[in-house]
Amino acid sequence: MTEESPRSEFKSQRSHFSFKMKYNEIVKQLESLSSPENRQGMARFGINIEKAYGVSVADLRKLARKIKHNHLLAQQLWSSEMHEARILASMVDKPELVTEKQIEQWAKDFNSWDLTDQCCLNLFSKTKFAYKKCFELSIRKEEFVKRTAFALMACLSWQNKQMPDSKFEKFFPIIIREATDERNFVKKAVNWALRQIGKRNISLNKKAIAAAKKIEKIDDKTAKWIAKDALKELTSVSVQKRLSDAH
Numbered sequence: 001m002t003e004e005s006p007r008s009e010f011k012s013q014r015s016h017f018s019f020k021m022k023y024n025e026i027v028k029q030l031e032s033l034s035s036p037e038n039r040q041g042m043a044r045f046g047i048n049i050e051k052a053y054g055v056s057v058a059d060l061r062k063l064a065r066k067i068k069h070n071h072l073l074a075q076q077l078w079s080s081e082m083h084e085a086r087i088l089a090s091m092v093d094k095p096e097l098v099t100e101k102q103i104e105q106w107a108k109d110f111n112s113w114d115l116t117d118q119c120c121l122n123l124f125s126k127t128k129f130a131y132k133k134c135f136e137l138s139i140r141k142e143e144f145v146k147r148t149a150f151a152l153m154a155c156l157s158w159q160n161k162q163m164p165d166s167k168f169e170k171f172f173p174i175i176i177r178e179a180t181d182e183r184n185f186v187k188k189a190v191n192w193a194l195r196q197i198g199k200r201n202i203s204l205n206k207k208a209i210a211a212a213k214k215i216e217k218i219d220d221k222t223a224k225w226i227a228k229d230a231l232k233e234l235t236s237v238s239v240q241k242r243l244s245d246a247h
Helices: 004-032 036-044 057-067 071-079 081-093 101-109 113-122 130-137 142-159 165-169 172-177 184-198 200-217 221-234 236-244
Strands: none
Touching: 004 057, 004 081, 057 081, 057 101, 057 172, 057 200, 081 113, 081 142, 101 113, 101 142, 113 130, 113 184, 130 142, 142 172, 142 184, 165 200, 165 221, 172 200, 184 200, 184 221, 200 221, 200 236
């Protein structure tokens, strides 16, 4: 053993100790921000509150800004299984360090629509696997895993300014195919994806309207709801004016 080895080992132990303390401090802060009233409000919006503190997303974002990005800490926060700790994990993780395996593992843990959407918005959509996961997860049977695919489409439509229209056009056949899934958190995500893509620019708006009209012809109650709701927004005066002005 070299002379430097004991020092290196001590430094490693000290870093690990600090990391553990940081995690414990964050958990204490989450607990201090807990609110029974917020938990009740979350439940009214269909959010799973079994392991929730009742901390607002605004407070989580403030906390995330203090923590900064930390991949290892994100993994530990996720492992806590607490609802807000997992949302916070999506805010502080580093997209460039996220693997496909992590996306799959986290998606399998999803048990609420808001956790699904926050992870897609804050993290998954910023990874290099985002686009391919839209296709792969869209055929999965689990409700929230499948929702992930369409939440990702919506987030990419909103966030990724560089992605060409041709890539978004490939989402339309998937949206049409899955428009008959009557599960609440799937059908709303399918609708969200269609509307968000259609609000990206005037060209995609026309193609999203065409896709909605195809869905409208499907002899299915869920499909007709998705189409009607999407067409109402995509053909609205406000959306058409905004897209025309930007064209």
